[in-house]
Amino acid sequence: DKSDEAAQQLWEGVMPKWLHNMFSKVSNTITAANNVRAENGQPAFPYHWLELEFGDNALIAVKTGSDSSFPADGVDMVERVRDLMNAGALGQDIACVRIPSRASYEAQLAAAEQAQAEAVVAAEQGDSAGQVAEQAELASDTVEQAVDAADAAAEAQAEPADVAEPAFAMPELPAFDVDYGTWGIEYVDGTVREFDVAAGAFS
Template sequence: MTAFIRPSLILRMDLDERLFNDECVSDIKRSYSYVAPSLVQAHKPVDGQRPENVMRFMIKLHRAYWDSSDEAAQQLWEGVMPKWLHNMFSKVSNTITAANNVRAENGQPAFSYHWLELEFGDDALVAVKTGSDSSFPADAVDMVERVRDLMNAGALGQDIACVRIPSRASYEAQLAAAEQAQAEAAATAEQDETAGQTAEQPQVAAPADTAELDVAEPADAAEPAAAPADAVADQPAEPAFAMPELPAFDVDYGTWGIEYADGSVREFDAAAGAFS
């Protein structure tokens, strides 16, 4: 019976408003048209947060499937959802890669999605941090199943607005550490390069009496030649806004953020199965 049941999917992209334009919307809808219908909307940057784009899976299945205490719902979940989610994650991840390859061929930067949100009807919203290349975690399906088990057991509390993996606080701390490590590595590389250049410079003896030297400066050395007007016109225009490049690092998904309807957040240690 469950072999013939499939959820429906709508993709909703929520973009930083500085990236939102008609061309961007058309590109997104064209890229994902074979996967699912796509909606594109914009949001204003949030104070104190980095610009981010969010891809949401709006999952529709007109049968009960979330409540594990309901035998029929549990059978439907086991028979349908894990395999379907795995297939959709793979298909959408491949589409993100293909779309960014096309952008690279056209000399455009990759279009990043910073969070993957999974909306299971009115039952749950799960937000998972994507990789630096917008890829989905290999064990994302396992994360979703763990969330479902814990929510059904009442271990995460009531009135949950979103389960965020990892929590924003955990991710920001990880990102800050990665940025510091990147800055230190860059400083070390610069010092090594400077030291190498100094060691390679030949020793030149100074003239006996520099006061007697009169070196004439070339007439055309004072002012650099201006670029032709046509050459300036041919320069590619700078984009109005470009997403900042963040360091690539392996995200630690161990600390979850349980965000409640009243705006409060509690951190949950997934390995210990308890709040921090």
């Protein structure tokens, strides 16, 4: 509460620096641990949302990056939430300020998945063209080489390779830069409103 002198002094003197240090330490720990898991051939542990609780005030939930790291400007987002809440711009009885809103993030994810799918199709088409050229080259080989290749293929089919099961299944999400411009203001009665940060108003 900015109108509370003691609270304001505490915030200015302690909170931004403390939050910045905590964001950095926790984010670095998460990414370092997942890098070690990747080096060991293990899937990463996903951390989807960074949630901040300030006593009886509204929860602040910030979407992590594709590698589960915290956004570099996370503290600035918290400061902006505080300013807007103190100004009464976000309304009353707020349960959570979600950055970005669920709807905004889901739309961004869908767009990234679509782009990823299109890239896969393009790559497969490129592979198909390469396979046609390769088949044409194989056709010029001797009959003996063709027979040997068929025998090798039959032998490989008869002896399927063992496939190691992953430690646990995790859906592969496309990597993309999250747009934090649209917030979801979630109220205690369950309603949600979309807030455009750049405009400083509900959309």
